[in-house]
Structures are given as structure tokens and as C-alpha cells.
Amino acid sequence: MKRILVTGATGQIGTDLVDKLMEVYGDDNILSCSRRARPDNWAGTHYESLDVTDGKRFYELAKDFKADTILHLAAVLSAVGEDNPQLLWDINVNGLYNSLEIARELDTALFVPSSIGAFGPSTPKMDTPQVTLQRPTTAYGVSKVAGELLCDYYFKRFGVDTRGVRFPGLISYKALPGGGTTDYAVHIYYDALEKGSYTSFIGKGTYMDMMYMPDAVDCILDLMEADPDKLIDRNAFNVSGMSFEPEEIKASIQKYIPDFTMDYDVDPVRQAIADSWPDRMDISAAKEQWGFDPKYDLDAMTKDMLEKLAKK
Ligand code: AKB
Secondary structure, eight states, X not given: OOSEXXXXXXXXXXXXXXXXXXXXXXXXXXXXXXXXXXXXXXXXXXXXXXXXTOHHHHHHHHHHHTOSEEEEOOOOOHHHHHHOHHHHHIIIIIXXXXXXXXXXXXXXXXXXXXXXXXXXXXXXXXXXXXXOXXXXXXXXXXXXXXXXXXXXXXXXXXXXXXXXXXXXXXXXSSSOOSSOSTTHHHHHHHHHHHTSEEEESSOTTOOEEEEEHHHHHHXXXXXXXXXXXXXXXXXXXXXXXXXXXXXXXXXXXXXXXXXXXXXXXXXXXXXXXXXXXXXXXXXXXXXXXXXOOOOOOHHHHHHHXXXXXXXX
């Protein structure tokens, strides 16, 4: 990666990722694109407004910037997608199609995040294999499976260097997620500090894979820099840093804020989505093929989140 265009740059992943890309590859080699306004701390860096469904503008930006890599993050998350499946399809599938065509025409590498949402109720819930049944029951999941298959197709048919991971719930102190099912595991830290209590919309006993954002950012860089000859499962690798249920994150927070309390007001839509997803994925393919090595477990993440959010 030398000249990198990032879509969805002001979203939850992009906010952390762009900072790291600038640090590693130099500000001048990163073009951040988003439908939102440029964040203040990116003043003086390359920034363009982009709706990824506008293929012509997307192509021109990538060509003019002489991008060799596109990190395509623009997407609608699971809960918003159930509310508006038409919007989800337009952005997640038509936007992805544009990025694939641009990568093919300009001969760039392409990273596309998939998700634990690419699995469904018939997928094995424990140690979910890298290659397994994928029959998701959400609009988000359908778009993610379509994305994985399209990315593999473009690699095999046109030789486009497509790579991806199945992200679990991502937790960051820098930016909030926008309408996902795993968002409770971010909101809980804010409320723990602000109110000393949290009402969870995900029910007790619901396990989901999660990862702290510094590990997620490192994993994108590591995968994109990995030796292509070693990659068997390009789209997309299971990755995760931990798996927990609401009572376990509560207990972790109580180690630092002993009076913290939590109750439940379960949202049936998000609970049904969570119930259709794995409890814990097998991440051995990512470890073996490109050395995936997450650093944060639940307690290490809680300590860092609380310290960073308290300062913020
Ligand atoms: C969501 O909850 O929709 C996302 C995801 C796991 O893909 N965080």
C-alpha cells in the first residue's frame, strides 16, 4: 500500500484507521472520502466528499489520486439495515460494485470488511469455522455474503487483489458505531462513566464476538501487507479478539467502577439479529495465513476504554 483511498472515512472504523494510515504511510498518501464534513483534526489532509453510489465521481477521485489501494468502508450496519433494507442494498451492494469495478479498471488492491452478520441461524454457533454454512436472515447479512462472493469472483475472474475480514462488534473510544447490533458494548462504557448505570438492549447470556479498535486497525494493515501467495481464504477471514455476553462486560467494568449497575430492556429486533449470529468464531485461518494476532482481551480493553473516555 502506497497511495490509499478510504471510503466511509468518518465512520467508526475510518476515524481510527485514517489516523493510523497517516502515521504509517504519511498524510500525503491518504485520501479520505465520506459523505460527512471533514473532521477538524484532518485539516490540511486530502479529503473529498463522496457518495459511493456515484461511480463516476468515485472513479475520478481514485484515478486523480493515483490510488493503488482502496479501503472500502462505506456501509450501512445491521440494525439500520433492517429498518431500511432498500438503502442498505444501495450502499452496501451498489457501492461495493462500484469499488470492484474501479479496482478492476485502475488495477488497485481492494479491502472490503465483511461481518459476523454474514452468518445465520443454521451456522454452527461455537468455533464457527472459516468455511461453513452462510444462510443469514438479515438484509445486512445477505449484502455481506453477496460482497464476499463478489470479491472472490473479481479476484478469480479479473485478478483484482481483493481481501477482507469478517469483523465482529468493534469497540472504540474515538467514534461511535452507527446503528449496529453490537453497539451496546460501546454505549455501556459511555453510560458507565456518565451515569454509573446502563440499560442493555441485548439480553443476558447473548454471546457475540468483539474486538477493540486498535486490533481491528492493525488487522486491516497486516492483511493488506500480507504475502498474497499465503492467502487461501481471501474474502473473508474470521477475526475476533474476544467473545462475551452482557454480564461479563458488566463484571469487567465493575473491576474499575465497583458501583456500576446494569439492567435490561431488550430490543426484539436487535436481539433476533444477535441470536442469529455466532457465539464465538474460529480465527485460526487468519492466524495461520497472515499472522492475525489481537492484543486486547476484555479486561485490557475495559481499562483502556475507561481511561481514554474519561480523558475525552
Ligand atoms: C453490527 O452490529 O451491525 C456490526 C457488525 C457486527 O457487523 N457491528
